[in-house]
Amino acid sequence: MDALEKLRELLPEEQFEKVKAIDNPELHAFLAEWIEWLEPGKVFVCTDSEEDEQYVRWKALYYGEEKMLETPNHTVHYDNYYDQARDKANTKLLVPGGKEIPFLNTKDRDEGLKEIKELMKGVMKGKELFICFFVLGPKNSIFTIPAVQLTDSAYVAHSEFILYRKGYEEFKRLGRNAKFFRFVHSAGELDERKTSKNLDKRRIYIDLVDDTVYSVNTQYGGNTIGLKKLAFRLTIQKAVKEGWLSEHMFLMRVNGPNGRKTYFTGAYPSMCGKTSTAMIPWENIVGDDLTFILPVNGVARGANVEKGVFGIIQGVNPEDDPIIWKVLHSPVEIIFSNVLVKDGKPYWNEMGIEIPDEGENHSGKWWRGKKDKEGNEIPPSHKNARFTVSLEHFPNVDLEALENPCGVEVGGMIFGGRDKDTWPPVREAFDWKHGVITMGASLESETTAATLGKEGVRAFNPMAILDFMSVPLGEYIENYLRFGEKLRKTPKIFAVNYFLRDENGKWLNHKLDKAVWLKWMELRVHGDVDAIETPIGYIPKYEDLARLFKEVLNKEYSREDYEKQFTIRVPELLAKIERIEKIYREKVKEVPEELFQVLEEERRRLLEAREKYGDYISPFAFESD
Numbered sequence: 001m002d003a004l005e006k007l008r009e010l011l012p013e014e015q016f017e018k019v020k021a022i023d024n025p026e027l028h029a030f031l032a033e034w035i036e037w038l039e040p041g042k043v044f045v046c047t048d049s050e051e052d053e054q055y056v057r058w059k060a061l062y063y064g065e066e067k068m069l070e071t072p073n074h075t076v077h078y079d080n081y082y083d084q085a086r087d088k089a090n091t092k093l094l095v096p097g098g099k100e101i102p103f104l105n106t107k108d109r110d111e112g113l114k115e116i117k118e119l120m121k122g123v124m125k126g127k128e129l130f131i132c133f134f135v136l137g138p139k140n141s142i143f144t145i146p147a148v149q150l151t152d153s154a155y156v157a158h159s160e161f162i163l164y165r166k167g168y169e170e171f172k173r174l175g176r177n178a179k180f181f182r183f184v185h186s187a188g189e190l191d192e193r194k195t196s197k198n199l200d201k202r203r204i205y206i207d208l209v210d211d212t213v214y215s216v217n218t219q220y221g222g223n224t225i226g227l228k229k230l231a232f233r234l235t236i237q238k239a240v241k242e243g244w245l246s247e248h249m250f251l252m253r254v255n256g257p258n259g260r261k262t263y264f265t266g267a268y269p270s271m272c273g274k275t276s277t278a279m280i281p282w283e284n285i286v287g288d289d290l291t292f293i294l295p296v297n298g299v300a301r302g303a304n305v306e307k308g309v310f311g312i313i314q315g316v317n318p319e320d321d322p323i324i325w326k327v328l329h330s331p332v333e334i335i336f337s338n339v340l341v342k343d344g345k346p347y348w349n350e351m352g353i354e355i356p357d358e359g360e361n362h363s364g365k366w367w368r369g370k371k372d373k374e375g376n377e378i379p380p381s382h383k384n385a386r387f388t389v390s391l392e393h394f395p396n397v398d399l400e401a402l403e404n405p406c407g408v409e410v411g412g413m414i415f416g417g418r419d420k421d422t423w424p425p426v427r428e429a430f431d432w433k434h435g436v437i438t439m440g441a442s443l444e445s446e447t448t449a450a451t452l453g454k455e456g457v458r459a460f461n462p463m464a465i466l467d468f469m470s471v472p473l474g475e476y477i478e479n480y481l482r483f484g485e486k487l488r489k490t491p492k493i494f495a496v497n498y499f500l501r502d503e504n505g506k507w508l509n510h511k512l513d514k515a516v517w518l519k520w521m522e523l524r525v526h527g528d529v530d531a532i533e534t535p536i537g538y539i540p541k542y543e544d545l546a547r548l549f550k551e552v553l554n555k556e557y558s559r560e561d562y563e564k565q566f567t568i569r570v571p572e573l574l575a576k577i578e579r580i581e582k583i584y585r586e587k588v589k590e591v592p593e594e595l596f597q598v599l600e601e602e603r604r605r606l607l608e609a610r611e612k613y614g615d616y617i618s619p620f621a622f623e624s625d
């Protein structure tokens with residue numbers, strides 16, 4: 001029997017008509033196979049209509065995965081107490097023969113498919129399956145990748161409607177020509193709180209051969225929202241094959257003098273400041289998490305893969321994040337996850353206002369002082385609690401850039417992470433290669449609550465992408481280096497560090513100082529200000545920063561602060577080069593030789609500077625050179 005005939009048997013007439021309208025036998029075969037396998041009690045196919053989206057919203061409430069809050073259009077969703085972040089250990093890349101690839105968590109493809117299929121057999125009995133169509137990137141553009149999502153979680157489907165552009169019409173338009181990604185998810189058995197129960201059988205398996213990702217027994221967005229971090233593994237592979245970049249980056253517009261618009265991307269690991277940077281007042285957001293960058297006629301052009309934000313809520317307060325704060329307090333569609341709720345109002349850690357002493361949170365009924373099974377005190381909200389909202393609701397969104405089918409020209413690319421003692425707050429690379437190698441490929445950052453496991457451990461995290469890497473690292477870096485060669489004009493590369501601390505552990509910078517670094521980088525892209533050459537790149541001159549601090553933040557910036565922050569810390573920088581070199585030599589292997597040359601040159605410059613000025617070198621010393 002052909003797939004369409006089978007679908008006619010499996011689906012009620014109305015749902016069948018919706019899939020039949022898409023002329024794609026491959027899609028039909030995939031759907032027939034999986035509907036039969038998952039054995040859902042009911043199937044709903046989502047078109048791009050407002051009614052179908054409304055149906056999904058309503059079902060999230062009906063099935064109890066979300067609850068209404070006091071403000072219209074606000075809901076709250078909880079994940080299981082032990083399902084609050086990405087599960088790296090159980091996220092595996094399925095590769096033929098289970099080939100071991102350094103830093104990648106691989107598994108034999110046949111074995112993995114067998115295991116996941118067994119876990120998913122009949123898993124949707126008595127549940128409703130939602131079949132949804134979306135696209136990655138702007139519609140009908142050079143960036144577009146269609147994707148189909150199967151899920152029994154109305155919360156996951158609802159999140160996707162907020163975060164991605166609808167794709168049913170795009171599937172219809174493309175018909176047989178659609179090369180699409182596939183995502184199959186089941187939250188598995190739920191407990192009385194409607195959270196995934198069988199966490200011991202939580203699995204996220206990425207089939208790189210068939211562009212399909214399976215996820216089961218979990219609800220947390222990073223493990224389940226197909227088009228987000230699951231698709232990301234597939235797009236990294238595709239980008240490296242095809243010679244473009246798929247990155248863990250925000251995309252934003254920095255407003256220069258006389259109305260000049262300059263677009264920047266920024267790659268920082270999870271929970272290290274992408275959203276808070278892209279949302280900074282004065283500038284405009286295009287995206288906060290995932291960016292595609294394509295070479296178009298010798299120009300690097302970037303587009304947001306998404307159209308919404310799945311952002312960290314902890315620490316969002318009216319002073320530091322006025323725009324997010326305002327949106328979170330307006331009656332637009334928002335899903336709050338894993339926050340404290342009391343009398344229909346959401347609360348979260350460090351929100352700058354008083355928080356009730358009891359309510360409901362990710363641990364169930366909560367009171368101040370409540371401890372978990374491990375004896376840890378449970379805070380009001382989880383550190384990785386998030387909000388999900390469409391970008392269209394933000395007054396600072398650059399809508400034209402968001403929907404431009406050609407994307408925007410990328411003027412600068414920023415790399416950064418949580419680093420307490422090595423990198424200065426901002427610096428510019430000498431050139432593309434120097435930036436890619438000493439800033440991107442050398443990135444290290446302390447681990448955070450965005451993944452399950454220990455926090456605060458300094459870890460190698462090249463391009464802020466290691467958790468999602470799906471090709472050998474050497475190939476990925478090679479692709480980056482060659483990408484620059486395709487361009488007439490390469491974007492300038494910068495590195496930032498928002499997380500420097502003094503000897504007592506106090507932050508050396510305020511959260512809003514990044515506004516100044518952004519303005520400085522914008523001026524540098526256009527050659528409007530001079531800079532000081534140091535062994536590790538160009539750093540700002542004191543006078544320029546002092547002026548910008550005054551102009552942007554209306555703050556005095558002292559020479560002492562500047563000197564402390566921009567001191568070149570030779571011992572730490574040399575130790576870092578040692579660590580990075582060792583990793584690439586001993587663990588990664590098959591690395592472009594240029595990487596070692598560029599690191600060696602940097603080491604030599606640092607040693608020469610130490611000879612002349614000592615271990616900790618004031619930026620003023622280089623200025624008078």
Ligand SMILES: Nc1nc2c(ncn2[C@@H]2O[C@H](COP(=O)(O)OP(=O)(O)OP(=O)(O)O)[C@@H](O)[C@H]2O)c(=O)[nH]1
Nearest residue numbers: 269270271272273274275276312315450498510511
């Ligand atoms: N100390 C300090 N903390 C910051 C600064 N900027 C952001 N943060 C903190 O970084 C954390 C989260 O940053 P986000 O911007 O939401 O993280 P993200 O990079 O978008 O992360 P993902 O969504 O997980 O990919 C919050 O706890 C912020 O308070 C800063 O300049 N200084």
Ligand SMILES: O=C([O-])CC(=O)C(=O)O
Nearest residue numbers: 086221222229270289450
């Ligand atoms: O994917 C997620 O869980 C959220 C996110 O942006 C990240 O962890 O980088």
Ligand SMILES: [Mn+2]
Nearest residue numbers: 248269270289
């Ligand atoms: Mn992210």
